[in-house]
Amino acid sequence: xxxxxxxxxxxxxxxxxxxxxxxxxxxxxxxxxxxxxxxxxxxxxxxxxxxxxxxxxxxxxxxxxxxxxxxxxxxxxxxxxxxxxxxxxxxxxxxxxxxxxxxxxxxxxxxxxxxxxxxxxxxxxxxxxxxxxxxxxxxxxxxxxxxxxxxxxxxxxxxxxxxxxxxxxxxxxxxxxxxxxxxxxxxxxxxxxxxxxxxxxxxxxxxxxxxxxxxxxxxxxxxxxxxxxxxxxxxxxxxxxxxxxxxxxxxxxxxxxxxxxxxxxxxxxxxxxxxxxxxxxxxxxxxxxxxxxxxxxxxxxxxxx
Amino acid sequence: xxxxxxxxxxxxxxxxxxxxxxxxxxxxxxxxxxxxxxxxxxxxxxxxxxxxxxxxxxxxxxxxxxxxxxxxxxxxxxxxxxxxxxxxxxxxxxxxxxxxxxxxxxxxxxxxxxxxxxxxxxxxxxxxxxxxxxxxxxx
Ligand code: SF4
Ligand code: SF4
Ligand code: SF4
Ligand code: SF4
Numbered sequence: 001x002x003x004x005x006x007x008x009x010x011x012x013x014x015x016x017x018x019x020x021x022x023x024x025x026x027x028x029x030x031x032x033x034x035x036x037x038x039x040x041x042x043x044x045x046x047x048x049x050x051x052x053x054x055x056x057x058x059x060x061x062x063x064x065x066x067x068x069x070x071x072x073x074x075x076x077x078x079x080x081x082x083x084x085x086x087x088x089x090x091x092x093x094x095x096x097x098x099x100x101x102x103x104x105x106x107x108x109x110x111x112x113x114x115x116x117x118x119x120x121x122x123x124x125x126x127x128x129x130x131x132x133x134x135x136x137x138x139x140x141x142x143x144x145x146x147x148x149x150x151x152x153x154x155x156x157x158x159x160x161x162x163x164x165x166x167x168x169x170x171x172x173x174x175x176x177x178x179x180x181x182x183x184x185x186x187x188x189x190x191x192x193x194x195x196x197x198x199x200x201x202x203x204x205x206x207x208x209x210x211x212x213x214x215x216x217x218x219x220x221x222x223x224x225x226x227x228x229x230x231x232x233x234x235x236x237x238x239x240x241x242x243x244x245x246x247x248x249x250x251x252x253x254x255x256x257x258x259x260x261x262x263x264x265x266x267x268x269x270x271x272x273x274x275x276x277x278x279x280x281x282x283x284x285x286x287x288x289x290x291x292x293x294x295x296x297x298x299x300x301x302x303x304x305x
Numbered sequence: 306x307x308x309x310x311x312x313x314x315x316x317x318x319x320x321x322x323x324x325x326x327x328x329x330x331x332x333x334x335x336x337x338x339x340x341x342x343x344x345x346x347x348x349x350x351x352x353x354x355x356x357x358x359x360x361x362x363x364x365x366x367x368x369x370x371x372x373x374x375x376x377x378x379x380x381x382x383x384x385x386x387x388x389x390x391x392x393x394x395x396x397x398x399x400x401x402x403x404x405x406x407x408x409x410x411x412x413x414x415x416x417x418x419x420x421x422x423x424x425x426x427x428x429x430x431x432x433x434x435x436x437x438x439x440x441x442x443x444x
Binding site for chain 2: 204
């Protein structure tokens with residue numbers, strides 16, 4: 001069965017292992033993900049100024065294009081999901097804004113496309129039982145913490161995927177694929193989001209947030225990773241390329257500041273799903289080129305054959 | 306932070322500044338009753354000059370310079386934890402965005418510039434981060 005899919009720009013490049021593993025695992029369950037025609041960047045972060053209508057144009061244009069393929073679209077980057085879902089919610093509840101945008105993009109759209117996260121799709125459409133019956137490799141040896149971050153969950157009124165403070169969907173999906181899921185208290189705590197663009201990259205950026213905030217992202221990441229390590233985890237599974245970057249890139253810095261810190265690989269949940277389903281592990285960028293903390297040893301430990 | 310003396314007046318409370326923040330954020334900052342739940346849960350307070358609930362208090366009082374003069378809106382990561390917990394339904398993440406917008410919109414106030422980014426860093430940074438960062442820190 002064919003179903004519309006919006007990968008987003010990061011998945012076609014830096015997070016190619018995320019993209020490939022989503023497409024291939026969907027195929028195992030009998031779904032062909034078809035790219036939305038003429039898609040562009042969604043804007044990456046939902047604009048929080050309610051008087052800014054322009055920022056809604058890219059996501060609504062993506063949804064209008066998705067409409068050509070049907071009335072639902074799957075996406076998997078938490079950023080894309082948040083932007084598309086909130087933009088859709090906004091125009092569904094504000095006909096004036098909707099008219100302005102459709103006028104501007106010269107396309108028709110009336111809010112009738114459902115934005116579905118791949119986790120949601122695995123839960124509601126594929127079903128955990130089907131996942132379990134298709135498992136080819138045993139991942140029991142992997143102690144994984146599910147990390148949700150923010151964009152996947154909040155604000156609840158507009159997203160409605162799961163509990164915004166105590167979510168379980170990723171826990172359940174990881175459990176269905178046979179991982180040993182480790183509960184920890186920082187599942188839904190922010191990793192610092194776009195602040196890494198300021199703090200890590202330029203002196204000018206550090207000045208913008210103030211010198212004392214220059215280590216904000218590595219401190220946030222340390223809090224999360226330290227909690228994961230104390231809970232006994234070997235790796236972190238998530239669904240956001242920016243979360244992955246923040247948690248991953250910060251570890252060199254953290255190691256210098258916090259004595260005894262143990263590095264931990266960060267992977268996308270769908271990469272683990274691909275391994276569990278017996279797919280070719282070389283195809284999903286589980287290497288040091290795409291990850292600062294190399295996940296290949298962990299992958300080898302469970303993907304022997 | 307050292308104590309700051311501020312002057313409160315009816316004019317300031319009813320100033321255009323308060324109206325502008327409400328307009329851009331779509332919130333009524335006067336709905337905040339200063340319970341502090343937002344600050345208790347904010348994951349970034351360790352890097353902020355003053356707490357998120359203190360920022361909204363300054364806005365309520367129309368203290369424009371004071372509210373815009375702290376690093377708090379620039380450290381806010383739009384994680385929406387505060388909004389998830391606010392008993393008054395105030396979306397503080399939107400209030401923070403409004404404060405950034407007031408600084409950035411007049412133009413010539415960009416906080417970061419693309420040509421300052423080192424090439425090696427750009428090679429690894431996901432587009433999602435770059436685009437988000439530019440949206441938050443440039444006008
Ligand atoms: S959220 Fe990021 S990856 Fe997704 S479309 Fe937007 S910019 Fe691209
Ligand atoms: S990058 Fe940060 S803000 Fe974005 S979803 Fe991940 S944790 Fe949340
Ligand atoms: S949680 Fe809401 S009501 Fe309480 S101080 Fe923060 S913004 Fe004000
Ligand atoms: S949105 Fe900003 S102020 Fe609110 S909890 Fe997150 S970082 Fe703190």
